[in-house]
Every structure is written in structure tokens, then in C-alpha cells.
Amino acid sequence: MRIMIVDDHSMIRAGLRMLLSSKEDIEVVAEASEGDEGIRAALELRPDVVLMDLSMPHGKDGLTAASELKEKLPDTAVLILTMHDDDEYLFRAINAGAGGYVLKSAPHEELLAAIRTVARGDAYLYPTATKRLMNEFIGRMTRGESKDVFDTLSEREKEVLELTAKGYGNKEIAEQLIISVKTVETHKSNVMEKLGLKSRPELIKYAMKKGLLHFE
Incomplete structure (x- = not known):
């Protein structure tokens, strides 16, 4: 090998x-x-x-x-x-x-x-x-659950999704969440991959569907 x-x-x-x-x-x-x-x-x-x-x-x-x-x-x-x-x-x-x-x-x-x-x-x-993994799978089968892909996102990934959909750039998101720009890029890439999204408009549409776009 x-x-x-x-x-x-x-x-x-x-x-x-x-x-x-x-x-x-x-x-x-x-x-x-x-x-x-x-x-x-x-x-x-x-x-x-x-x-x-x-x-x-x-x-x-x-x-x-x-x-x-x-x-x-x-x-x-x-x-x-x-x-x-x-x-x-x-x-x-x-x-x-x-x-x-x-x-x-x-x-x-x-x-x-x-x-x-x-x-x-x-x-x-x-x-x-x-x-x-087996315990989680058996638990879901027992409860008859069908898990939403959105639920597979970590809390940080959900934050990055929301801020990106609101129009913030990577640097602004990094400053708000107190993480590096590189980490923001990684989270964003993971979000797009997990949700099967290809573009920012698709991301915004998805965030609207999930009720994430609440502006103060």
C-alpha cells in the first residue's frame, strides 16, 4: 500500500x-x-x-x-x-x-x-x-425521525450562514464572531456543501426559508 x-x-x-x-x-x-x-x-x-x-x-x-x-x-x-x-x-x-x-x-x-x-x-x-452512531441511528428509527439537513449544521455554521445571508463579508463575520477569516471561509464552505448550495443567492433563499433573516 x-x-x-x-x-x-x-x-x-x-x-x-x-x-x-x-x-x-x-x-x-x-x-x-x-x-x-x-x-x-x-x-x-x-x-x-x-x-x-x-x-x-x-x-x-x-x-x-x-x-x-x-x-x-x-x-x-x-x-x-x-x-x-x-x-x-x-x-x-x-x-x-x-x-x-x-x-x-x-x-x-x-x-x-x-x-x-x-x-x-x-x-x-x-x-x-x-x-x-449505532445508538443514534437506532434512536431515530425508534422515534421515526427524519432529520432535517439543517440540523446537521453546528451552531457556529448556523451563525455564519445567517450573517452571510444578511450580506456581511468574511472579515465582518470574523470580527463579529471573534474567529479568523480562514475559519469563516471553512465554515461557509462546509455549510454550502452540507446544504447542497452552489451560490450566494441560493444561500439567501435557503436562509429566508428557514426564517433566519431577522434584521434589527
């Missing part, structure tokens, strides 16, 4: 390379420190699996990069390797097209099993995440 590692911490990349290179069936073909660099390398080398960190402060974040990679290289599996044991990140990773999600705190054997699983084209989630 030809593996690429995308993580902003050089020590983590070095540790992963040492672990993976010790296995006869695995070859590490490239490393990258952020999403854009990872996408360029993947397009050139076409690895079987990309190990992708979520939080990379410089350049493109892991979720955005994973989504672009799956669009451009559908045969390359993306395995999210992160410290975030969080349902919101998990669902967003799945929506972005990731084939698996494993924690950095997992034992080496679990990471290797996850890599081999997604390389076969199967999905991998760490055990406690699988249990939570």
Missing part, C-alpha cells in the same frame, strides 16, 4: 513514517504539512491511502482537503487521524468523503488495521464512535 501523511507536526509525521515503513506491505510515498500541499502531492503520486490530520492552522484544513481529494481522486482513500474524539468532527469527516476516522491516541495495531481497512475500500470508525 502506498501511503501519504498530511500533518502539520513534523514529529508526528516522523513517528508515523517510522511505524509504517517498518511494515512490509506499506510504503510511505510522501509527506505534507497542510492541505494544499497534500492535494498537490496526491495528484502527482496517487497514493492508495492519505492519512489526514484535521486541525492544521497553516494552509487548508483537513476536512476541506479531504473533500477536494475525494472529488479529484475518488480511488484514493482518506483516513482521518486526529486528536478530536468529537461527534461533530466525525460526521463532518464522513460528509467530506473520508473512508475512516481514527484517534491519534489509538494503539498502533488499531491504526494499521484502519489503514488496511480503508485501503480495501471498506469504512473504518474507532469502536466507541461506531457504538455512538
Whole structure:
């Protein structure tokens, strides 16, 4: 298996390379420190699996990069390797097209099993995440719920959706929410992808339908 590692911490990349290179069936073909660099390398080398960190402060974040990679290289599996044991990140990773999600705190054997699983084209989630997903699915089936896609948005994404629909620019939104412009752009991209929207007019129409445009 030809593996690429995308993580902003050089020590983590070095540790992963040492672990993976010790296995006869695995070859590490490239490393990258952020999403854009990872996408360029993947397009050139076409690895079987990309190990992708979520939080990379410089350049493109892991979720955005994973989504672009799956669009451009559908045969390359993306395995999210992160410290975030969080349902919101998990669902967003799945929506972005990731084939698996494993924690950095997992034992080496679990990471290797996850890599081999997604390389076969199967999905991998760490055990406690699988249990939570099953419980949520069973709960919805029991209640007969049909979840609105809007409910999958995080509270921050809903705030960005509302402010964007009201005509605020990225810098203004960043100032109001006390976050970076890059974070605003990421939230906006995730909102558009989750809701299946292609343009600002579509976003405004959707916000009106949801009753979000209440001006003071």
C-alpha cells in the first residue's frame, strides 16, 4: 500500500513514517504539512491511502482537503487521524468523503488495521464512535425521525450562514464572531456543501426559508 501523511507536526509525521515503513506491505510515498500541499502531492503520486490530520492552522484544513481529494481522486482513500474524539468532527469527516476516522491516541495495531481497512475500500470508525452512531441511528428509527439537513449544521455554521445571508463579508463575520477569516471561509464552505448550495443567492433563499433573516 502506498501511503501519504498530511500533518502539520513534523514529529508526528516522523513517528508515523517510522511505524509504517517498518511494515512490509506499506510504503510511505510522501509527506505534507497542510492541505494544499497534500492535494498537490496526491495528484502527482496517487497514493492508495492519505492519512489526514484535521486541525492544521497553516494552509487548508483537513476536512476541506479531504473533500477536494475525494472529488479529484475518488480511488484514493482518506483516513482521518486526529486528536478530536468529537461527534461533530466525525460526521463532518464522513460528509467530506473520508473512508475512516481514527484517534491519534489509538494503539498502533488499531491504526494499521484502519489503514488496511480503508485501503480495501471498506469504512473504518474507532469502536466507541461506531457504538455512538449505532445508538443514534437506532434512536431515530425508534422515534421515526427524519432529520432535517439543517440540523446537521453546528451552531457556529448556523451563525455564519445567517450573517452571510444578511450580506456581511468574511472579515465582518470574523470580527463579529471573534474567529479568523480562514475559519469563516471553512465554515461557509462546509455549510454550502452540507446544504447542497452552489451560490450566494441560493444561500439567501435557503436562509429566508428557514426564517433566519431577522434584521434589527
